[in-house]
Amino acid sequence: MDFLRDPYTFVANRFQEFLTGLGLAPEWVLFISFLTGAFILATSAMLLVTMLIWIERKIVARVQDRFGPNRVGPWGIFQSFADLIKIFTKEMITPTGSDWLPYNLAPVLAVSAVLTVWAVLPFTVTFYGVNLSVGVLFVIALGAVGEMGIILAGWGSNNKYALLAAFRAIAQLISYGVPLAITMLIPVMFSGSMALNDIVLAQDVWYIFLAPLVALIFFVTNLAEIGRAPFDLVEAESELVSGFNVEYSGLKFGMFYVAEFLHALTVSLIFATLFLGGWRGPGAVEYPVLGIVYYTLKTSLVYFLIILLRASLPRFRIDQMMAINWKLLIPLSLSLLMLTALVYRLVFTQPHIVRVLVLLAVNGIVFGVLNLILARVEKRNSRRPLVAEPRPVARAESISSNTPVE
Amino acid sequence: MTPLQIVFLLVAAITLFSAVMVVSIRGMMHAALFLVLTLMGVAFMFATLGSRFFAIIQILVYIGSIAILIIFAVMLTRNIMDAEVASLNRGWWFFAPLALLIFASIVLVLSSWSAFATLRDLSSTSGENILEFGKALTDPNGFVIPFEVASVLLVAAMVGAVYIAMERRGGRG
Numbered sequence: 184m185d186f187l188r189d190p191y192t193f194v195a196n197r198f199q200e201f202l203t204g205l206g207l208a209p210e211w212v213l214f215i216s217f218l219t220g221a222f223i224l225a226t227s228a229m230l231l232v233t234m235l236i237w238i239e240r241k242i243v244a245r246v247q248d249r250f251g252p253n254r255v256g257p258w259g260i261f262q263s264f265a266d267l268i269k270i271f272t273k274e275m276i277t278p279t280g281s282d283w284l285p286y287n288l289a290p291v292l293a294v295s296a297v298l299t300v301w302a303v304l305p306f307t308v309t310f311y312g313v314n315l316s317v318g319v320l321f322v323i324a325l326g327a328v329g330e331m332g333i334i335l336a337g338w339g340s341n342n343k344y345a346l347l348a349a350f351r352a353i354a355q356l357i358s359y360g361v362p363l364a365i366t367m368l369i370p371v372m373f374s375g376s377m378a379l380n381d382i383v384l385a386q387d388v389w390y391i392f393l394a395p396l397v398a399l400i401f402f403v404t405n406l407a408e409i410g411r412a413p414f415d416l417v418e419a420e421s422e423l424v425s426g427f428n429v430e431y432s433g434l435k436f437g438m439f440y441v442a443e444f445l446h447a448l449t450v451s452l453i454f455a456t457l458f459l460g461g462w463r464g465p466g467a468v469e470y471p472v473l474g475i476v477y478y479t480l481k482t483s484l485v486y487f488l489i490i491l492l493r494a495s496l497p498r499f500r501i502d503q504m505m506a507i508n509w510k511l512l513i514p515l516s517l518s519l520l521m522l523t524a525l526v527y528r529l530v531f532t533q534p535h536i537v538r539v540l541v542l543l544a545v546n547g548i549v550f551g552v553l554n555l556i557l558a559r560v561e562k563r564n565s566r567r568p569l570v571a572e573p574r575p576v577a578r579a580e581s582i583s584s585n586t587p588v589e
Numbered sequence: 590m591t592p593l594q595i596v597f598l599l600v601a602a603i604t605l606f607s608a609v610m611v612v613s614i615r616g617m618m619h620a621a622l623f624l625v626l627t628l629m630g631v632a633f634m635f636a637t638l639g640s641r642f643f644a645i646i647q648i649l650v651y652i653g654s655i656a657i658l659i660i661f662a663v664m665l666t667r668n669i670m671d672a673e674v675a676s677l678n679r680g681w682w683f684f685a686p687l688a689l690l691i692f693a694s695i696v697l698v699l700s701s702w703s704a705f706a707t708l709r710d711l712s713s714t715s716g717e718n719i720l721e722f723g724k725a726l727t728d729p730n731g732f733v734i735p736f737e738v739a740s741v742l743l744v745a746a747m748v749g750a751v752y753i754a755m756e757r758r759g760g761r762g
Contacts, residue, residue, distance in 0.1 A: 208591070210591045210592060210593065211591075211592060214592035282618075282619075284622075285622060315641060316641055316642070316719065317641050317642050317645045317719070320642075320645045320646070320649060321645050323649060323653075324645045324646075324648040324649040324652075324653060325648075326653070327648060327649060327652050327653025327654075327657070328648065328652065330653070330657060331625060331652060331656070331657070334657065334660055335622070338618065338660075338664070346664070350661075350664075353657065353661075357654075357657070360653075377719075
């Protein structure tokens with residue numbers, strides 16, 4: 184029964200007892216159990232990605248009125264495994280003049296930077312790698328390590344398009360890192376802790392109800408950080424042949440591919456942790472195994488949104504992307520940070536419902552003001568219409584009747 | 590030997606090796622990449638000492654911004670990436686003994702200090718206290734003036750950078 188209630192603690196305790204029984208010193212027991220845990224977590228994350236690729240292809244196909252993969256296994260569920268086996272057999276080409284160490288280190292860094300985030304994610308009340316006291320900072324810092332991976336890939340492959348794409352990617356990641364860090368401060372402020380499990384524990388009310396606009400900014404910023412549509416300029420086939428990974432083939436390219444999908448899943452997990460209450464739900468504290476179910480549901484919702492946006496939105500131009508960040512997201516997130524801090528301080532001692540209503544009202548006012556400002560800006564720089572003027576000659580009815588309609 | 594000691598020895602060896610490579614390797618780009626490795630090693634040192642906050646800040650500030658800035662500066666400087674620039678300049682015969690002399694005198698002064706060779710017992714302090722650190726930075730009796738002066742300096746640097754980069758309308762470009 185104890186196993187069903189909290190399988191993680193049960194298995195971990197049994198494993199540590201087994202290691203102690205072998206006569207190992209306590210620090211070695213700790214080291215080996217952490218190593219095993221990290222290995223299992225990382226492996227299952229990577230295996231999960233193969234399923235995520237299938238899900239994403241299926242959903243995008245549905246949006247585009249196609250079937251998607253449907254040959255390998257029921258509903259094509261084993262398509263990703265077939266692709267995986269195929270990519271193992273591909274030749275790994277090393278371009279002439281490439282820098283050996285950066286070229287080979289880059290894919291490893293790209294995957295490991297994302298995987299390391301999983302060390303601080305709380306999956307249930309008891310199931311987490313480490314409840315790091317600076318968890319939020321840790322997540323931001325690992326973004327920087329991922330940026331190093333992109334630079335190394337761009338530099339190491341001795342290709343000017345790869346280098347240009349790396350520059351562009353870094354510009355995007357660094358710019359969007361600013362509102363990302365600012366918006367991550369808000370849950371820290373509400374909960375008074377930077378440890379992710381403590382943030383979850385403090386969420387008697389999900390923070391998305393206390394700060395909906397901040398959650399929205401966080402979501403948009405994360406879309407840019409993972410380089411998904413509409414921010415997928417990093418992989419612009421039309422301008423940069425493909426992106427910083429153009430010179431990679433075979434399994435090394437597969438690593439970047441896995442890193443991208445894993446990153447999308449990881450930011451969904453972080454969003455669910457910071458704003459949707461993480462593993463919280465009815466009975467999740469008494470029965471930690473339920474926490475995984477709630478966490479999976481919340482994460483799937485965010486991930487589904489990311490896929491839907493990818494399937495439905497066109498790509499931004501680079502100047503539009505930068506303008507949105509520096510002229511809209513950063514001022515907005517900064518003013519929201521100050522406003523939320525001030526208002527939350529005032530209603531700090533009130534019951535939950537008052538806090539939620541006041542902060543929702545503040546967010547509504549900010550949204551209204553923002554809407555007014557944006558409407559005025561829109562009116563000032565009026566764009567030319569996106570659709571071309573109707574041209575009489577080229578229309579079907581004017582060709583058939585031989586008389587111009589307009 | 591505990592696992593922590595093994596990890597420490599490995600990381601220390603890598604850090605020292607890459608620190609030597611930073612100053613000795615030909616090619617600016619490789620030196621910058623080894624610098625990143627060195628800084629990463631220092632972050633590991635903080636982590637093994639139990640200071641999570643400074644380990645993370647080390648990665649965030651030094652690798653996330655400063656190292657990337659250096660790499661960009663190297664990449665955007667013309668004729669510096671491919672040319673194998675000489676790593677010694679003409680005055681090395683004068684400055685190398687001078688640097689050695691300064692190092693020796695620092696070691697001499699420090700070794701006469703009684704606390705130099707003794708390890709401080711850190712086991713009584715459990716981890717670190719970020720809250721105290723943050724309060725000290727904003728406390729008028731603490732470090733609020735150095736903290737604010739540093740921010741003013743950064744703002745001044747930023748204004749200067751914007752001024753240099755700004756396109757002037759009309760007149761001289």
